[in-house]
Amino acid sequence: MRKASLLLLAILLPLSLYASSGLNVGIEGGYTMGFYDQRGGERPFREFSMGHAFELAIPVEYRVNGWFSVASGLRYIGKPYNMAEDTTAAGGFDFYSSRNVSHFLEVPVSARFSLGNGTMRGFLGAGACIGVRFLSTESGRLNSQGFLTTAGTDPGFWGASELNPSSDNLFDAGLLAEAGFGCRLGGGELIISARYQYSFTSLDREYQKGLVYRYIDTLSVTAGYSFSIGGGK
DSSP, rough: OOOHHHHHHHHHHHHHHHSSSSSEEEEEEEEEEEEEESOOOOOEEEEEEEEEEEEEEEEEESSSSSSEEEEEEEEEEEEEEEEEEOGGGOOOOOOEEEEEHHHHHHHEEEEEEEEEEESSSEEEEEEEEEEEEEEEEEEEOOBBTTBOOOOOOOOOOEEEEOOTTBBBEEEEEEEEEEEEEEEEEETEEEEEEEEEEESSSSSSSSSTTTOOEEEEEEEEEEEEEEEEESSSO
């Protein structure tokens, strides 16, 4: 209940800015890379690598003055990683390879410092975000013919993984750092940005001894367009 209340407050924060002048609202989307991080141990016979996904957002940015602003909004982000399970080194099988994506709704809040003029600007920002995981998907290929598959079967698979609140952590929180470039275009602003997000929370809850926790950090590159709804520039 406490975590849900914090998320609700974070959602209401950007909405409260609608009463202020100098507010820009837009839409953005882009490409996300996921970095799997095991903190506190290793998972034998499993190899992890960078995954690929995308994100969509409705960003809001309140311009306090020409060089400082506060950015927030509502974002969907897929946090991906790739995994392969191979026990051939121990006399076993090359089992399967998969792409795993955890799907989140997030509310980021960041302070941005801009340098430029009324036509172009560059900015740097830092802040934090909280979110809720609502879906996990897995797709891939079974590799071990004669054990997991036969010559006539389809080795590919895709499906949604059932989320269990007793073992899966559905809440997410982390820090973010961002850099971007904005250019006035028409009645609004075209923005291209990059953001790195470091996760504080594991995908797993503490439900067993010796558990190796899984964290997904992300690097995103996005493009978007925003326009002023409060008369700010």
